[in-house]
Amino acid sequence: MTRRASIGVAVxxxxxxxxxxxxxxxxxxxxxxxxxxxxxxxxxLNILTGYNGQISLGHGAFYxxxxxxxxxxxxxxxxxxxxxxxxxxxxxxxxxxxxxxxALRLEGLYLALATFALxxxxxxxxxxxxxxxxxxxxxxxxxxxPEPPAFLHEAGLRMxxxxxxxxxxxxxxxxxxxxxxxxxxxxxxxxxxxxxxxHIAAEAMGINSALYKSLAFGVSAMYTxxxxxxxxxxxxxxxxxxxxxxxxxxxLVGIVVGGLASISGALYGALFIQxxxxxxxxxxxxxxxxxxxxxxxxFVYLMPTxxxxxVRMLLVRFTRKGAK
Amino acid sequence: MAESTAARALLRVHNVGVRFGGIVALDxxxxxVAPNCIVGLIGPNGAGKTTLFNCxxxxxxxxxGDIVFGERSLLRVPRHRIAALGIGRTFQNLALFGTMTVLDxxxxxxxxxxxxxxxxxxxxxPSVGRDESAATGxxxxxxxxLGLKAVAGRRVSDLPIGxxxxxxxxxxxxxxxxxxxxxxxxxxxxxxxVGILGAVIREIRDxxxxxxxxxxxxxxLVMSISDLVVALDFGRKIAQGxxxxxxxxxxxxxxxxxxxx
Numbered sequence: 001m002t003r004r005a006s007i008g009v010a011v012x013x014x015x016x017x018x019x020x021x022x023x024x025x026x027x028x029x030x031x032x033x034x035x036x037x038x039x040x041x042x043x044x045l046n047i048l049t050g051y052n053g054q055i056s057l058g059h060g061a062f063y064x065x066x067x068x069x070x071x072x073x074x075x076x077x078x079x080x081x082x083x084x085x086x087x088x089x090x091x092x093x094x095x096x097x098x099x100x101x102x103a104l105r106l107e108g109l110y111l112a113l114a115t116f117a118l119x120x121x122x123x124x125x126x127x128x129x130x131x132x133x134x135x136x137x138x139x140x141x142x143x144x145x146p147e148p149p150a151f152l153h154e155a156g157l158r159m160x161x162x163x164x165x166x167x168x169x170x171x172x173x174x175x176x177x178x179x180x181x182x183x184x185x186x187x188x189x190x191x192x193x194x195x196x197x198x199h200i201a202a203e204a205m206g207i208n209s210a211l212y213k214s215l216a217f218g219v220s221a222m223y224t225x226x227x228x229x230x231x232x233x234x235x236x237x238x239x240x241x242x243x244x245x246x247x248x249x250x251x252l253v254g255i256v257v258g259g260l261a262s263i264s265g266a267l268y269g270a271l272f273i274q275x276x277x278x279x280x281x282x283x284x285x286x287x288x289x290x291x292x293x294x295x296x297x298x299f300v301y302l303m304p305t306x307x308x309x310x311v312r313m314l315l316v317r318f319t320r321k322g323a324k
Numbered sequence: 325m326a327e328s329t330a331a332r333a334l335l336r337v338h339n340v341g342v343r344f345g346g347i348v349a350l351d352x353x354x355x356x357v358a359p360n361c362i363v364g365l366i367g368p369n370g371a372g373k374t375t376l377f378n379c380x381x382x383x384x385x386x387x388x389g390d391i392v393f394g395e396r397s398l399l400r401v402p403r404h405r406i407a408a409l410g411i412g413r414t415f416q417n418l419a420l421f422g423t424m425t426v427l428d429x430x431x432x433x434x435x436x437x438x439x440x441x442x443x444x445x446x447x448x449x450p451s452v453g454r455d456e457s458a459a460t461g462x463x464x465x466x467x468x469x470l471g472l473k474a475v476a477g478r479r480v481s482d483l484p485i486g487x488x489x490x491x492x493x494x495x496x497x498x499x500x501x502x503x504x505x506x507x508x509x510x511x512x513x514x515x516x517x518v519g520i521l522g523a524v525i526r527e528i529r530d531x532x533x534x535x536x537x538x539x540x541x542x543x544x545l546v547m548s549i550s551d552l553v554v555a556l557d558f559g560r561k562i563a564q565g566x567x568x569x570x571x572x573x574x575x576x577x578x579x580x581x582x583x584x585x
Contacts, residue, residue: 179446179447180446182445182446182447182448183442183445183446186440186445186448186452186456187435187438187440187445187452187455187456187459188440188441188442188445189445190424190428190431190432190435191432191435193421193423193424193428194421194424194432194435197420197421197422197423197424198419198420198421198422200383200419201415201419201420201421202421202432203403203404204381204383204403204406204407204413204415204419205407205432205433205435205436205495205499206404206405206406206407206408206435206436206499207404207432207435208402208404209404215442219442261423
């Protein structure tokens with residue numbers, strides 16, 4: 001594809017994203033808001049697992065921490081919803097970094113087990129009765145729906161709160177993706193991949209593997225925490241049982257289906273984990289997860305390098321034909 | 325005056341000993357590497373050559389003795405600081421970053437000379453852009469120097485061994501080393517490639533002013549380019565001298581031909 005053609009495609013995509021909430025129903029708009037939320041979470045997990053090679057089976061825990069940070073700040077401290085997003089990111093950055101430090105001693109499947117332990121215990125930790133006055137215990141916390149800001153109305157832009165929420169999520173996602181793209185295309189991104197590919201040589205090249213791995217954990221958790229906060233605002237409700245180990249596994253499914261070590265893969269994966277369960281449910285009410293499983297096997301079989309890998313391959317074939 | 329500078333070694337390996345359980349891998353090994361020299365380290369398999377290299381790059385801990393680089397002992401330096409001190413290396417069995425392109429592999433070699441961190445990268449501050457383009461320029465020059473231009477954008481694991489060896493060399497040079505450790509650079513190369521390699525190693529010393537310590541089984545190569553040869557056998561140093569002296573040394577002859585009994 002020529003440079004002009006790719007710019008054209010990008011412009012069309014941006015226009016499509018901007019028009020989307022005005023052409024689909026409010027419920028669909030809400031679903032696309034969740035796609036953006038998941039895309040941020042998946043980009044975070046992909047930084048850790050796809051780029052840096054550290055497997056996490058517990059990222060749902062960081063999503064939960066982000067969601068609860070947002071909910072508690074809004075519900076108990078009256079913080080504005082937009083301010084809770086960076087706060088959740090900061091809390092999860094610290095939490096992820098601290099979890100990453102002891103995780104340095106664990107490799108591969110052993111790290112997977114340790115993160116699994118984190119993911120599986122999180123719902124119960126959130127129910128802990130001494131924290132109840134903050135977390136609301138089993139009941140969780142209900143959050144008020146954010147209204148579109150007054151200045152939009154004054155400017156003559158009328159939108160409902162679903163549409164506004166979509167644009168808020170779109171803005172946060174755009175910022176997070178640009179930051180992620182910058183992070184991964186330079187010195188830090190190369191170092192993260194180097195550690196994954198050949199950690200001894202990476203250290204011989206001067207890469208401080210321990211520091212990079214724990215920072216990758218922190219950054220990854222930060223992304224997932226930001227997503228968790230946005231998700232809580234969108235769903236207007238947090239409860240311990242929304243963040244079971246199943247959520248962590250779905251995130252892992254998302255990055256593998258979307259494409260490991262790929263930025264666009266996070267978006268494909270998010271579309272998959274948001275819409276494929278719905279499609280499966282429409283096909284069979286009795287066994288939706290069996291249908292989901294079939295989809296999963298089909299995707300992995302047809303696109304072994306994820307959707308992002310398949311798209312890249314198609315583009316290469318397309319350009320070669322065009323060049324001839 | 326001239327004598328005292330000549331006597332100041334760039335690298336001093338001083339009574340180094342390494343044990344793995346009951347096995348003595350290195351036993352009281354000492355030698356000096358003078359600046360701007362090519363020093364060959366030879367010995368049969370299991371003589372301790374790679375063990376010594378791994379001590380120099382801090383992958384192994386010495387049990388006794390000292391390794392001094394410039395003025396500084398390496399024994400307390402963490403291994404990721406070695407490159408920044410000016411010691412670059414290649415690996416016996418290739419340790420490239422397989423999924424990355426040749427250019428990215430060489431750019432990682434320059435990691436220790438760059439400063440930017442997570443935050444400045446994420447924000448892509450102007451300094452990051454400058455740093456990156458300087459690193460790209462450096463890597464491209466080395467890729468040119470080692471004749472890798474045609475494959476610069478290729479995934480490194482798709483390339484033949486001989487080419488991968490040159491990528492490793494380029495990656496090691498990208499850290500601007502003063503001392504370059506080459507672990508069997510000729511293994512897996514054909515006759516013609518070995519000839520070229522000898523010329524390249526000399527050029528690295530002469531043009532870039534890099535001191536070279538080389539482990540090699542290919543005797544013709546070692547003997548033709550080294551200023552000094554150190555021979556190890558069963559973890560001990562058995563000989564040291566010019567290529568001719570070492571070649572004629574009875575213990576070296578015995579180590580390579582085996583004893584009569």
